[in-house]
Amino acid sequence: MARVADADDWWLAFLDTSVWLPVLSLCATWTALHALVKHTGGPKLELEGANKVVSTLHATIAVTGCTTVFFVENNGFGAELLPLQKVLLQVSSGYFLYDTLIAVIRNNWDFVLHHLATASGMLWVLLFRVSGYEVCMCTLLAEVSTPFLNCRYFAKPRTEPTRHLTKQQLQMEQETDKRLSAYEAFSLAFAVTFLVSRFVVAPFLLFCTVTCPTTPLYIKVGGTTVWLVSLFWGYKVFRLLARGLVGKMMVNGERTRKMD
Numbered sequence: 001m002a003r004v005a006d007a008d009d010w011w012l013a014f015l016d017t018s019v020w021l022p023v024l025s026l027c028a029t030w031t032a033l034h035a036l037v038k039h040t041g042g043p044k045l046e047l048e049g050a051n052k053v054v055s056t057l058h059a060t061i062a063v064t065g066c067t068t069v070f071f072v073e074n075n076g077f078g079a080e081l082l083p084l085q086k087v088l089l090q091v092s093s094g095y096f097l098y099d100t101l102i103a104v105i106r107n108n109w110d111f112v113l114h115h116l117a118t119a120s121g122m123l124w125v126l127l128f129r130v131s132g133y134e135v136c137m138c139t140l141l142a143e144v145s146t147p148f149l150n151c152r153y154f155a156k157p158r159t160e161p162t163r164h165l166t167k168q169q170l171q172m173e174q175e176t177d178k179r180l181s182a183y184e185a186f187s188l189a190f191a192v193t194f195l196v197s198r199f200v201v202a203p204f205l206l207f208c209t210v211t212c213p214t215t216p217l218y219i220k221v222g223g224t225t226v227w228l229v230s231l232f233w234g235y236k237v238f239r240l241l242a243r244g245l246v247g248k249m250m251v252n253g254e255r256t257r258k259m260d
Contacts, residue, residue: 019123056151058143073085073133077215089126089132148186148189
């Protein structure tokens, strides 16, 4: 279908059920999948845990699909929406609407605003059928670090009081503490992937989007806003990397020197 070209008829695009029905159906599908995961996981799997499983599945689909778009449907910035781009944006917009509901339940209003802004950008592309390529590339950069973040959640160590541990268990714990745990490895992978994607590759993508004469203003403003918001998250991730992992490496290095 052709892009809506008449500016006076822009409101007609928002009545296009061929856009809304698939997105709302996919939102219901993601919600049902969450309920299934929560039920299968039993009482030990919390709401956040089930959400992390669904999030990882979406990230895998998004990264794989958007990478395919880069090689197969690379039609440039500000161009017509292509079939695979359309499917991926339908899937992701449905997911972000579902994730918004989860964020509301958890009273995480920062994520509510972020996800609504993200979903609105994807819906805009679906409604006006333009700029699918750059939004897919933005989705790729946004989701590539998500699996590491979710794995970090599940790898988080369950601490227990040291007074209940034997001397041998304490020695084993100290030896393990000197090595990089799975939790710390996922933390490092997430931090590096996040910082590289958001602050090395994303500025180039944003520059190409903003300077492209055929990319709509809404996409330019939305992309700039999302990137500026990522500066705040990048600061928090950098603190995680600097204070947590680097700090432990320095402590372990000091321990090694003392033992020598």
